[in-house]
Amino acid sequence: RKEVEQDPGPFNVPEGATVAFNCTYSNSASQSFFWYRQDCRKEPKLLMSVYSSGNEDGRFTAQLNRASQYISLLIRDSKLSDSATYLCVVKTGNQFYFGTGTSLTVIP
């Protein structure tokens, strides 16, 4: 079983739409969770960390459900510039495990 499972998409949404990405992890001992964004031919960059209480940064909301071992990312009012691949990342011990990434294309 993979450490991190993520729907690869692709998601094609119109500008202004709300889109949600989901991710599950297999190790209940995992202690830190992140969403990274990766643009084509670029390195991943941290979008936001994910906390049990949920956290919001502008149009982005991340949530963690430890009981279900589930992480989500919600993007409201999608912009063209949100088009990218979103990677779910789980830290277990000293190791980082990556989901396959979900491709998002925001259409004008």
Added chain:
Amino acid sequence: GAVVSQHPSWVICKSGTSVKIECRSLDFQATTMFWYRQFPKQSLMLMATSNEGSKATYEQGVEKDKFLINHASLTLSTLTVTSAHPEDSSFYICSATEIGTEAFFGQGTRLTVV
């Protein structure tokens, strides 16, 4: 924020030659660095975990004699692709972490073996 610098950003080499990629943490000490490979439209695949002053730990299926990793200091790790072949062409990315923080990524190295 913490910065990780990776060099070179792209390289083209002839089949059979070796290529060295450097990964430096610029404003923090990275006890652990990670090396990933990413093929087009795929996610990052961990190749090895590099700990300062000790041998790297390689993931299953990654040839340690082909992908030589050296982590001689707290700010520098190198990956050498030895006797490169066209199938080694890929995007190689390093990341480094301080204790308790997220991973910071280098800019990546696009390797093309011709």
